[in-house]
Every structure is written in C-alpha cells, then in structure tokens.
Amino acid sequence: MLRRRAHLGCAQSSCDYTYKIVAATKTPSSKRSVRKRPAVGQTYLAAPSGSSxxxxxxRSIRILQVPALAKLPWLVHGFSTRPGGVSHRDGEKVLNLGFAEWDSRENVLQNRRRFQSALDASDFExxxxxxxxxxxxxxxDAAPTAPCQGDASATNRPGLLLGVQTADCVPxxxxxPKKHAIAAVHAGWRGTLxxxxxxxxxxxxxxxxTKPADLLAAIGPAIGGCCYEVGTEVAIQFQSQFADAPEWFDEFRTGDEPNPIQWLDMMPPGHQPPPKNVLLDLRKANRAQLLLAGLRTANIFFxxxxxxxxxxxxxxxxxxxxxxxxxxxxIGIR
Structure with missing residues (x-):
C-alpha cells in the first residue's frame, strides 16, 4: 500500500503531432462476437467488472479496446499499455507516449508512430x-495550429486523433454512433470535481x-480505489459537491478497518476526527457522472x-x- 500523498497523478503534456508510417494491423470485424475465438494477433480479456x-x-505493442467501439467501421480507438516501445526504463523497452526529461523526443515520436500504426491510424493527425x-x-474542426491547454476535446471531423495522456488519472x-461525434476526456481528481x-x-x-442515451463511454485503466490515497481536504470537497461521494471513498487501510468510511456523514460534536488520508475511486466517480448525465448503464464500459x-x-x-x-x-473518425 502506498503511503505518500500526491495530488497530481498525471504530468502535463504539450500539444504535439505525430507523423506517418505504414500500418500493419486489422480492425476487428463488426460481425464478430466477443465470445468467439479471437483473430490472430488479438486476445480477449474478461474484466473483473463483467465486461470484455x-x-x-x-508485434510487442499491446492496445486495449472495447468491442462495442471496435466494431464501428468508421471509428478508431485504443488505450495504450507499457510494453513495446523504443524508450528505455529500468532495463526494459517501454512505449512511453509523453515527453519527459528522462526520455528523448525522438523516442517519444517513434513510440507514437508505432502506436498509431498498430491502430491502423498512421494517416491521422x-x-x-x-x-x-x-x-x-x-x-x-481542424488540428490546432498552436499549442493549446485543456483536458478534453471533441470533434465530428474525420482524420483527427484525439488523445489524452495519463499515468494514473482517468481517461x-x-x-x-448516430451523429458520428467523439470526445476524449482527461479526468484527474480536480477535473472530476x-x-x-x-x-x-x-x-x-x-x-x-448528441443525445446522452445514444452515447457509448469507455473508462480506461486508471489508479484504483485500492491505491489512490488523498487527503481529507480532497474528500471534503467531493462531499460538498456530490451526494454520492461517500460511495467513492474508503478509509486508508492496512488491515481490516471498516468500509465504507463513516466520517463523511458524521455531525459534530463528539465524533472522532476523520483519518488523515482516505482512498478515492475516481473511476466510480466518473461512472456516476456519466449515469447522471443520461448514459445507459449498458453503454458504459469500465x-x-x-x-x-x-x-x-x-x-x-x-x-x-x-x-x-x-x-x-x-479516438478518431475514419
């Protein structure tokens, strides 16, 4: 269990664009059931949440996809993973897709080219x-001509590959699927709040x-409620904004302490003070926001x-x- 506190799970990134190389992968057929034998080069993963x-x-690059999105012939999407790049980290080659002091710009650009090629999206910007x-x-409507700040982007234009970088935060x-419109969202605790x-x-x-009931949403890998320790000042901010906040928090545990935390609903005076640190499940928080916005439960892939x-x-x-x-x-539109 991690004991130190950190409020930012993802480092900032600049607005940058990749280049083109020949793609060598196939898009899953829209007629293929997720229960059937996968095509060569693809493996089906059963998530603990019950979805596949x-x-x-x-080659060595591994990309996570949602079958409901992968079967749309006009759509490209994917969640990158660690293996398969040209960057060197602790003696292994990794697919680092964000610029960092420890890695060269050339490595990152090469990794991005490999990633796009694996998605058959080399011609996307x-x-x-x-x-x-x-x-x-x-x-x-088009690619920005200058660096731009923000944490989400949306478009209905083909050829743009909307990307968000994470290393703990929620993508x-x-x-x-009806309006052929897409969005990519980066949600740390501040963005979620x-x-x-x-x-x-x-x-x-x-x-x-767009009608929310028509939307499909994929919540990608992120730090879980098992590991994301935050201070009680963060929990209090969530409590003040969301009625369901207690469901997203748990006491920081080293043993079998009670769950869920009860102090969020306690009224002073006379109660014991809250713990210094608690565990926050950002994925649950964002899933709750999607449901509240009008998405169907069956259309949220977690x-x-x-x-x-x-x-x-x-x-x-x-x-x-x-x-x-x-x-x-x-995510992008072909």
Missing part, C-alpha cells in the same frame, strides 16, 4: 493538449445534437485495471514518480 475488452497486439487539470474542453472516450466529463457531454449536445497495481502493463506516476512513462488513450 479486446487486447489488440501488433494526433492532437494532445497541454493538460492542466481543468474543465476546459476544445471543440475542434474517458465518448462516442455518439469540476465534472469535466459531464461538461464534455453538454458540449456534444450543443454542438452535435476497465478495472489499476495503474498502480499493474506495473507490468501500465505506467503509474503515483508509484514510479517523475520517471514514470505516459499512457495515451485515443
């Missing part, structure tokens, strides 16, 4: 905002006439992979510190 995710492989843990959302991909995913849906409603627990597969800023790599979650 596809693991798409191209990758858009990665400078993430600032905000509720700033960009509606894009959320939104798809309107500011309801960024709900606001992104609101932007899609206004701009693309990965239970924890970045801090799965160091073999994912990057975690909370666990690895400043030398952590960056994952990228992308």
């Amino acid at each position: 995710w596809i693991e798409r492989r191209d 990758l858009i990665s905002l400078k993430q600032i843990h905000s509720d700033v959302i960009h509606l894009l 959320i991909l939104l798809v309107d 500011q309801r960024i995913v709900a606001k992104a849906i609101g932007k899609m409603q206004m701009q693309f006439k 990965s239970d992979l924890c970045t801090a627990c799965r160091g073999d597969l994912l990057f975690s800023y909370r666990k690895e510190g400043a030398t952590s790599g960056r994952l990228m979650s992308v």
Whole structure:
C-alpha cells in the first residue's frame, strides 16, 4: 500500500503531432462476437467488472479496446499499455507516449508512430493538449495550429486523433454512433470535481445534437480505489459537491478497518476526527457522472485495471514518480 500523498497523478503534456508510417494491423470485424475465438494477433480479456475488452497486439505493442467501439467501421480507438516501445526504463523497452526529461523526443515520436500504426491510424493527425487539470474542453474542426491547454476535446471531423495522456488519472472516450461525434476526456481528481466529463457531454449536445442515451463511454485503466490515497481536504470537497461521494471513498487501510468510511456523514460534536488520508475511486466517480448525465448503464464500459497495481502493463506516476512513462488513450473518425 502506498503511503505518500500526491495530488497530481498525471504530468502535463504539450500539444504535439505525430507523423506517418505504414500500418500493419486489422480492425476487428463488426460481425464478430466477443465470445468467439479471437483473430490472430488479438486476445480477449474478461474484466473483473463483467465486461470484455479486446487486447489488440501488433508485434510487442499491446492496445486495449472495447468491442462495442471496435466494431464501428468508421471509428478508431485504443488505450495504450507499457510494453513495446523504443524508450528505455529500468532495463526494459517501454512505449512511453509523453515527453519527459528522462526520455528523448525522438523516442517519444517513434513510440507514437508505432502506436498509431498498430491502430491502423498512421494517416491521422494526433492532437494532445497541454493538460492542466481543468474543465476546459476544445471543440475542434481542424488540428490546432498552436499549442493549446485543456483536458478534453471533441470533434465530428474525420482524420483527427484525439488523445489524452495519463499515468494514473482517468481517461474517458465518448462516442455518439448516430451523429458520428467523439470526445476524449482527461479526468484527474480536480477535473472530476469540476465534472469535466459531464461538461464534455453538454458540449456534444450543443454542438452535435448528441443525445446522452445514444452515447457509448469507455473508462480506461486508471489508479484504483485500492491505491489512490488523498487527503481529507480532497474528500471534503467531493462531499460538498456530490451526494454520492461517500460511495467513492474508503478509509486508508492496512488491515481490516471498516468500509465504507463513516466520517463523511458524521455531525459534530463528539465524533472522532476523520483519518488523515482516505482512498478515492475516481473511476466510480466518473461512472456516476456519466449515469447522471443520461448514459445507459449498458453503454458504459469500465476497465478495472489499476495503474498502480499493474506495473507490468501500465505506467503509474503515483508509484514510479517523475520517471514514470505516459499512457495515451485515443479516438478518431475514419
């Protein structure tokens, strides 16, 4: 169990674009059931939450996908993982997709080219905002000509690959299959507190006439409620904003302490003070916001992979510190 506190799970990134190479993978057939035998180069993963995710492989690169999104022939999407790149980290080659002091720019650009090739999206223009843990959302008709700040982007234009970088925070991909509109959202605790995913849906409603009940949402790997320790000042902020907040928190445990935490609903005086640190499940918080915004339960696809627990597969800023790599979650229209 991690004991130190850190408020930012993801480092900031700049607005940058990738280049083109020949793709060599196949998109899953829209007629293929997730229960059937997978195609060569693909493995089906059964998530603990009960939904199935596809693991798409191209050489040593492993990309997580949602079957409901993968079967849309006009859509490309994927959640990157750790293996398969040209960056060197602790004696292993990793797919670091974010610029960092410990890695070269050339390595990161090569990793991004490999990632896009594995998705058969080499001809897309990758858009990665400078993430600032905000509720700033960009509606894009074309690729920005200058660096831009924000934590979500949306479009209905083909050829743009919307990306968010994470190393603990929650990546959320939104798809309107009727209006052919998409969004990519980066939700740290600050963005979650500011309801960024709900606001992104609101932007899609206004701009693309999206109906929330039509939306598909994929919540990718992030740090889980098992590992994401925050101070009680964060918990109090959530309590003041969300009636369901106690369901997203748990006491920081080293044994079999009671669950869920009770102090959030306690009224003074005479009660014991709250613990100094608590555990927050950001994925549950964002799933609750999606439901409240009007999405159908069956249209929300939730990965239970924890970045801090799965160091073999994912990057975690909370666990690895400043030398952590960056994952990228992308979505685009062909």
